[in-house]
Amino acid sequence: MFRRTVGGRSTRSICLVLACLSLALHLVLALFCLSVLQTACVFSPSSLSSSSSSSSSSSSSSSSSSSSPSSSSPIHDAQRTSRQRQSAFSDGNSAHDAAERNERPTGAKMSAGGMGKEDADGSKLEALFSHPLYNLPRPQTPEDDWLLRVKTSKEEEEEEEKDSGGEEFKDSDWQSASEEDGYDRANWTVAADSHPPWLRFHLGISRWELYHRTGPQLGRVSHDMATQPILNAVQKKGGTQLKLLMSFPNHGQALLKPMKGVETDVNLFYFSDFERHNAEISAFHLDRILGFNRIPPVVGRLVDVIKEIKDVTTDRKLSRTFFTSPAGNTCFYGQCSYYCSTEHPVCGSPRMLEVSLATMLPDLSLAPRRSWRSPWRRSYSRTKLAQWEKEPSYCEEVKKTPPYDRGTRLVDLMDMVVLDFLMGNMDRHHYETFEKFGNFTFLLHLDNGRAFGRHSQDEPSILAPLKQCCRIRRSTLLRLSLLSLPGFRLSDVMRESLSRDPLTAVQPLLSEEHLSALDRRLATVLQVLRTCRDLHDDAVHDDVEGRYEEPD
Numbered sequence: 001m002f003r004r005t006v007g008g009r010s011t012r013s014i015c016l017v018l019a020c021l022s023l024a025l026h027l028v029l030a031l032f033c034l035s036v037l038q039t040a041c042v043f044s045p046s047s048l049s050s051s052s053s054s055s056s057s058s059s060s061s062s063s064s065s066s067s068s069p070s071s072s073s074p075i076h077d078a079q080r081t082s083r084q085r086q087s088a089f090s091d092g093n094s095a096h097d098a099a100e101r102n103e104r105p106t107g108a109k110m111s112a113g114g115m116g117k118e119d120a121d122g123s124k125l126e127a128l129f130s131h132p133l134y135n136l137p138r139p140q141t142p143e144d145d146w147l148l149r150v151k152t153s154k155e156e157e158e159e160e161e162k163d164s165g166g167e168e169f170k171d172s173d174w175q176s177a178s179e180e181d182g183y184d185r186a187n188w189t190v191a192a193d194s195h196p197p198w199l200r201f202h203l204g205i206s207r208w209e210l211y212h213r214t215g216p217q218l219g220r221v222s223h224d225m226a227t228q229p230i231l232n233a234v235q236k237k238g239g240t241q242l243k244l245l246m247s248f249p250n251h252g253q254a255l256l257k258p259m260k261g262v263e264t265d266v267n268l269f270y271f272s273d274f275e276r277h278n279a280e281i282s283a284f285h286l287d288r289i290l291g292f293n294r295i296p297p298v299v300g301r302l303v304d305v306i307k308e309i310k311d312v313t314t315d316r317k318l319s320r321t322f323f324t325s326p327a328g329n330t331c332f333y334g335q336c337s338y339y340c341s342t343e344h345p346v347c348g349s350p351r352m353l354e355v356s357l358a359t360m361l362p363d364l365s366l367a368p369r370r371s372w373r374s375p376w377r378r379s380y381s382r383t384k385l386a387q388w389e390k391e392p393s394y395c396e397e398v399k400k401t402p403p404y405d406r407g408t409r410l411v412d413l414m415d416m417v418v419l420d421f422l423m424g425n426m427d428r429h430h431y432e433t434f435e436k437f438g439n440f441t442f443l444l445h446l447d448n449g450r451a452f453g454r455h456s457q458d459e460p461s462i463l464a465p466l467k468q469c470c471r472i473r474r475s476t477l478l479r480l481s482l483l484s485l486p487g488f489r490l491s492d493v494m495r496e497s498l499s500r501d502p503l504t505a506v507q508p509l510l511s512e513e514h515l516s517a518l519d520r521r522l523a524t525v526l527q528v529l530r531t532c533r534d535l536h537d538d539a540v541h542d543d544v545e546g547r548y549e550e551p552d
């Protein structure tokens with residue numbers, strides 16, 4: 001008995017020692033693993049890129065906050081050197097990657113908006129954007145083909161000499177006009193590193209596109225709009241429906257359109273339809289997928305209408321329209337010529353509201369734009385028909401009329417028609433261009449709030465210009481054909497692209513019905529183009545070399 005007890009005790013103590021040993025070994029092993037993992041984290045490029053968009057934006061704001069007192073407008077003279085520009089935007093080859101590295105030492109590729117390259121394998125969207133048709137070689141952009149130009153240091157010095165207050169601002173090229181609380185003091189130098197994302201977006205606008213798809217600006221600017229604190233919200237004049245101009249700490253601004261319901265009322269005329277925030281967001285994604293890059297970046301955001309609009313607005317006319325609905329939701333209606341009344345309020349649930357935020361284009365004083373009346377404008381009347389609806393040969397006249405008689409204006413218009421037909425937008429009465437580029441430039445596809453209204457109906461009249469003119473860019477035709485293939489199906493790449501918008505977490509931005517309507521409408525466009533090519537030798541405007549074959 002005694003012996004057994006002694007034996008039992010010694011066995012127990014041996015077990016205890018062994019347990020301690022194993023515990024210690026496990027601890028050592030865990031510590032070793034941790035140190036290895038940490039090293040991997042420090043050096044993994046993908047981890048760098050996922051964190052870099054926020055770190056880079058904070059570094060740009062911190063560098064701007066260390067500036068001297070502010071004076072003139074932050075974006076006036078927003079320009080940069082041609083060397084920086086060439087390195088940041090040359091494209092279609094390894095120089096581009098190198099340039100991206102130059103501009104973005106932390107390797108930032110993406111943001112919350114998630115428009116970068118390093119997404120999961122098997123992504124149809126990434127496969128599409130890797131296709132040669134989305135990476136056509138392009139010549140270097142000449143200096144005059146950038147919308148904004150950087151002053152050379154010599155020009156800078158000369159102006160400083162002329163300017164009596166020059167001494168005060170010698171460390172900075174751009175100074176903030178705002179001394180209000182919350183805004184970072186702007187101190188942007190010619191060094192691109194100090195530029196906030198919205199300014200980089202402005203500096204990347206060229207004669208032929210609004211942004212370069214593979215550059216870092218897009219993700220960064222979207223990330224900022226989706227996450228930065230909102231400092232002010234005022235009504236934006238112009239247009240018919242309520243829109244707000246939102247301001248952010250780094251002097252970025254966005255155009256807000258609120259959620260107003262989703263489907264179009266079948267009994268409304270196209271011109272009485274309300275605008276949809278999800279249409280603005282979806283139009284941006286569609287335009288990018290079609291390879292146009294002619295819509296400023298748009299993201300969705302859930303905003304607190306009390307904290308982020310009512311409490312911060314300096315617009316008394318807007319704040320006066322806030323009220324609590326019988327259901328206890330916070331609503332407002334603002335002032336505008338349509339739907340701005342207690343009967344058509346914009347309401348939070350109870351205070352959270354889905355909105356779209358579109359990056360603002362450079363101020364009109366810096367980059368004036370020209371508005372063009374569309375030759376295929378609708379009559380905007382319940383009874384009258386427009387001329388193009390009565391005359392089948394209407395396009396023959398248009399083709400002879402400047403600016404449609406030369407350059408790429410007509411095929412640019414056809415690109416816009418394709419975009420509008422796919423998303424069911426009947427509201428393209430005007431389009432805008434940057435004045436600087438005259439008649440030889442891309443068309444801005446602004447104001448898409450009335451698109452994606454009805455999924456069950458395709459509106460053939462939107463395609464009238466294409467049917468009447470029978471002209472299309474080869475690059476557009478090829479990309480449309482690609483998007484009709486199962487491996488790149490338009491509805492699939494749109495679903496994937498939209499899933500990267502922050503609002504997808506709340507609800508899908510487009511219903512499955514709207515997504516499949518895109519495939520159906522794409523088939524219609526391709527059918528129209530087949531007929532055109534059967535009938536006309538000059539239906540295809542050759543903008544790419546013949547080696548790009550039509551996909552089977």
Ligand SMILES: Nc1ncnc2c1ncn2[C@@H]1O[C@H](COP(=O)(O)OP(=O)(O)OP(=O)(O)O)[C@@H](O)[C@H]1O
Nearest residue numbers: 238239240241255296358359360361446447448449
């Ligand atoms: N991202 C932007 N940056 C700068 N200006 C913009 C932007 N988007 C729109 N605008 C300007 O604001 C004006 C009004 O915007 P928008 O057309 O979207 O509003 P709307 O109320 O739908 O207008 P409408 O009733 O005429 O259709 C446009 O004509 C355009 O010049």
Ligand SMILES: [Mn+2]
Nearest residue numbers: 427447449450
């Ligand atoms: Mn509109």
